[in-house]
Amino acid sequence: MSLLRRRKRVLLRLAGWSLLESAQTFLLGFALARALDDGFLAGRAAMGTGWLAAAAVAVFAGAWGTRRVYGAVAAFVEPVRDELVRAVVTRGLREAGDAALSRLTQQVELARDTLAGLVLVARTFVFTAAGALFGLFALAPVLLPVVGGPLLVGLALFALTLGPLARRQEEFLAADERLAAELGLTASGLRDIEASGAHERAAKSAGERIDDEYRAARSLAHWGVARTFAVGIGGRLPLVLLLVTAPWLLRHGVTAGGLAGALAYLTQSLLPALQALVQGLGTSGARLTVVLRRLTAGEEEPPARVRYESESWPVRLRELVFAYGPGAAPVIDRLDLAVPAGERLAVAGPSGIGKSTLLGLIAGVLRPDAGEVATGCDRVLVPQEAYVFTATLRENLGYVCPQSPSDQALLASAEAVGAGPLLARLGGLDAVLDPAALSAADRQLIALARAHVSPAPLVLLDEATCHLDPAAEARAERAFTGRTLVVVAHRTGSARRADRVLLMDGARAELGTHEELLARSAFYRDLTGAGPSHPPLPLGNPYRVDPVARAGLAGDGGHVVAHGAVGKVEPVRDVGDRSSFRGE
Structure with a gap:
């Protein structure tokens, strides 16, 4: 919640652009119903074409809003990634473990990508469902229980799977960290393994870690069945109910165009949005919860000595x-x-x-x-x-x-x-x-x-x-x-x-x-650079060569340049002209 409060302005911008998609979803079914009932079925092709054109314009407006949505999502997610990197580096410096490599290189990027995906799918479902349900109510209120009832049941069943999914995801990530630590230890000790002939022992230990991760991955995959069942109840059962109850609906005020619009809402909007939500939250949501808990877990910060x-x-x-x-x-x-x-x-x-x-x-x-x-x-x-x-x-x-x-x-x-x-x-x-x-x-x-x-x-x-x-x-x-x-x-x-x-x-x-x-x-x-670190040679030196080439050296008239350290200065016997220069 604190994260949402800190990003309140970005979330408002995200919601504003998403309203364009809600309008597009609403017009998808409503315009189709009006085009049939008030246009083509009534013998007024121009009006029917006009309603379809309005739906087409809404599609372009929704696409433009979707484009702007990605910028708002990036502004929401990237600061979160930066905070996670700081937390992981701080923890790694304090605890100095091999698991820090997995956290920094894999889990932080996993959290960033997953959070971005979750924001997109959750936003899409909320605004798509709002547009579709409002459209169903506008077409005929009796359509709402036929579609909304199974949708709520499917969402409830899916919600019950989130806890077990999170636990299985945490087991998988823990196995991944153990495998990373084992492989890092093996790679750093290859010379010792070779020298001591411990190939089988090293291979067995690494194999056990691989098997642990494999079993955790299989257990996690089994929960995909529950997600598929939830989608069937929430997204496909309403489609069957609409077809089965169509005669009854037509006798109770639902027009042919209204029934076609309801089918369009289901097949083109609600079902795809529900599938994306279940897939996103079912896999990515549980993964994000576990990753964030593991990235931010650890010892409490030491008390500030300030x-x-x-x-x-x-x-x-x-x-x-x-x-x-x-x-x-x-x-x-x-x-x-x-x-x-x-x-x-x-x-x-x-x-x-x-x-x-x-x-x-x-x-x-x-x-x-x-x-x-x-x-x-x-x-x-x-x-x-x-x-x-x-x-x-x-x-x-x-x-x-x-x-x-x-x-x-x-x-x-x-x-x-x-x-x-x-x-x-x-x-x-x-x-x-x-x-x-x-x-x-x-x-x-x-x-x-x-x-x-x-x-x-x-x-x-x-x-x-x-x-x-x-x-x-x-x-x-x-x-x-x-x-x-x-x-x-x-x-x-x-x-x-x-x-x-x-x-x-x-x-x-x-x-x-x-x-x-x-x-x-x-x-x-x-x-x-305020002066030489070593004092100049004594003035009694007949050549008056200073070990440091700087201006204002003792006895230097501008013609003597030291070309190296004191130990590398030419000995006297190698100087060609042993006479003094201009009396110096």
């Missing part, structure tokens, strides 16, 4: 540990950090060292494996890949605000981060954005303005200005003066502007001002 503290300390990290999986080396290992209110902290380090992971932990997007994240205020995270969606610029900028900000606030924030010219170029706050038509820099400016207009006192910029030029980057960062700012440094300028710099270097981290780290950390000097 709590609120005083607003004077927006961020406090205590003995923080995080790794991507139980067997992986920690990306962050026992990190302690305190960020006071109003401070600008730059996080520096090589790519892949854990800078974005750290911001994800502070933002609450990731959960630590150990330690604690204590926050004292709301926060907003701006990632490197800025999120912009198809809507007005006003809706994009106010997306993270609990209450809709005024236009003046939106314009002021845009101007503060340097997005004013962009707003003017796009056409103002009412302009509808096409994310694909925006450059990466444009999207980052919109995301920065969105963060600026939000009331969050703590702002986390994860290389959120990497597509801007240095001047634009500096302006954007200055716009957050007065708030606590933690920024992953993309350029040296961010570190220079920061109050302090957190240098991440794998197993350890250093904290200090930009100048302090330059003075005491060779790694930081290399990272920022």
Whole structure:
């Protein structure tokens, strides 16, 4: 139910387009009845042809509605698939089992395809049955019990089979997971199996898993008989009843055209829709229920090690540990950090060292494996890949605000981060954005303005200005003066502007001002390109060759270039001219 509530707007759009199919179904039988009774049987061929033409137009309208339905179904199903992938990956990292492969590669796609199919067949049956039953009532109310009674009995019988079907489907999927785990173990140990001569034992174990899955598949297939019986009661028995009771119906006000229209409703609409529903729910519905239960089952999420503290300390990290999986080396290992209110902290380090992971932990997007994240205020995270969606610029900028900000606030924030010219170029706050038509820099400016207009006192910029030029980057960062700012440094300028710099270097981290780290950390000097990591050779060296080729080396007049590391510099005896150059 929560899924339906979150997709309410998409479902309303789906229902709206489906009404066209209901109209098509209604006119299928009703127009046929009118064409016979008021047209051809009454000697008015033109009127009969007109009713048939109306039915043909309805077919084209229904086809156009069906085309639009597929877009709405995709908008409903794809976000569900994304949520399942996140759940499976999270569970796989936590539990590290072979079954995760079957869940991710087979069961997630199975759930996505099955859900899409179920939405289509359920929608088709509901709107087709509504159009057909309403048409039967319009033709002659006495037709409803003849058709509707067996239809309800067939649906009830089918509903009774759903529970056993779900249980058999779960047994089949469990057998499939056991088979995947067995084959994965066998494939990874082929060398040991060959060396120890355990061929028969390995084959027997794999064969037992295959037999288990085969038996589960047979048991599941046996319930197809019950589905066929339900279709016979609900869809084919009404057809027989209509033919048997035709004389009685004709004596009680049903016209020849009405009887023909009722037969058209049954054979062309209700029976195909019922067959699709029973096939879809009987197989796919039970499968989806089981797959979703297995994908989302497992241990409960560990309690969040995140709590609120005083607003004077927006961020406090205590003995923080995080790794991507139980067997992986920690990306962050026992990190302690305190960020006071109003401070600008730059996080520096090589790519892949854990800078974005750290911001994800502070933002609450990731959960630590150990330690604690204590926050004292709301926060907003701006990632490197800025999120912009198809809507007005006003809706994009106010997306993270609990209450809709005024236009003046939106314009002021845009101007503060340097997005004013962009707003003017796009056409103002009412302009509808096409994310694909925006450059990466444009999207980052919109995301920065969105963060600026939000009331969050703590702002986390994860290389959120990497597509801007240095001047634009500096302006954007200055716009957050007065708030606590933690920024992953993309350029040296961010570190220079920061109050302090957190240098991440794998197993350890250093904290200090930009100048302090330059003075005491060779790694930081290399990272920022601020100077040579090694001191120049003594001035007493007659050749004054420095091991690092940089400008301003001691004794270098521009004619000496180091071509390698110190150990690879040419020995003195190999230098052709042993005399000094220009007295140096």
